Amino acid sequence: xxxxxxxxxxxxxxxxxxxxxxxxxxxxxxxxxxxxxxxxxxxxxxxxxxxxxxxxxxxxxxxxxxxxxxxxxxxxxxxxxxxxxxxxxxxxxxxxxxxxxxxxxxxxxxxxxxxxxxxxxxxxxxxxxxxxxxxxxxxxxxxxxxxxxxxxxxxxxxxxxxxxxxxxxxxxxxxxxxxxxxxxxxxxxxxxxxxxxx
Numbered sequence: 001x002x003x004x005x006x007x008x009x010x011x012x013x014x015x016x017x018x019x020x021x022x023x024x025x026x027x028x029x030x031x032x033x034x035x036x037x038x039x040x041x042x043x044x045x046x047x048x049x050x051x052x053x054x055x056x057x058x059x060x061x062x063x064x065x066x067x068x069x070x071x072x073x074x075x076x077x078x079x080x081x082x083x084x085x086x087x088x089x090x091x092x093x094x095x096x097x098x099x100x101x102x103x104x105x106x107x108x109x110x111x112x113x114x115x116x117x118x119x120x121x122x123x124x125x126x127x128x129x130x131x132x133x134x135x136x137x138x139x140x141x142x143x144x145x146x147x148x149x150x151x152x153x154x155x156x157x158x159x160x161x162x163x164x165x166x167x168x169x170x171x172x173x174x175x176x177x178x179x180x181x182x183x184x185x186x187x188x189x190x191x192x193x194x195x196x197x198x
Contacts, residue, residue: 005138009145012130016123017153019185020045023115024157026178029167031106042154044109048116049150053143056124060131060139071125072193077118079186081111086179119185121193 024045031037131139160166190196 002141005134005141006145009142010149012126012142013146013149016126017120017149020116020119020153021156021160023119023181023185024154025160025166026181027107027112028158028161030175030178032161032167034106037106038158040109041107041112041157042151044107044112045116045154046147046150047109047113049120049146051113051117052120052123052127053146056127056131057139057143059124059128068125071121072190072195074118074121075186075189075193075195077114077186078182079190081115082179082182082184082186085175085182089175089179092175115182115185118189121189 024041027041028038031041127142131142134142
């Protein structure tokens with residue numbers, strides 16, 4: 001196995017997914033104290049990233065799932081999830097005194113997967129030419145390295161979310177930060193891609 005291609009794959013993953021550590025930290029903070037939430041977050045991250053990888057590989061080898069013009073509209077997913085999270089945070093704030101209200105179970109697997117996939121729309125554009133040039137053997141190395149690094153990213157997100165200072169900040173402000181980050185990501189994807197003529 002070529003160490004050069006492994007290094008290139010690791011570097012490409014890190015550069016294109018650095019923002020995922022913040023999002024994962026917010027998800028882990030939101031799921032703190034809810035049994036099974038860590039497993040759901042990791043599974044959602046893998047599902048979302050596997051979809052990104054599948055779309056990039058398919059596009060690189062000519063079977064494009066999404067036309068290039070549709071990719072900016074992926075920003076609607078995190079935007080909708082961010083608005084939903086903001087609405088839930090606002091409702092919970094107004095219901096704080098009601099101890100009988102059910103508690104949320106933390107992030108759902110498909111929500112995490114949707115945010116991961118939508119946030120990775122730009123990743124697809126970066127991966128496609130790299131995969132096309134790497135050939136089938138190179139793409140399989142990239143895929144293995146990427147999937148290993150997804151676990152490292154999940155560990156890093158959980159690590160940051162459980163550091164006492166960060167955990168206190170996320171526990172106090174996470175209900176505000178998560179919707180804000182998701183809405184910002186959604187708007188950036190839409191605006192940078194020129195969706196709706198923006």
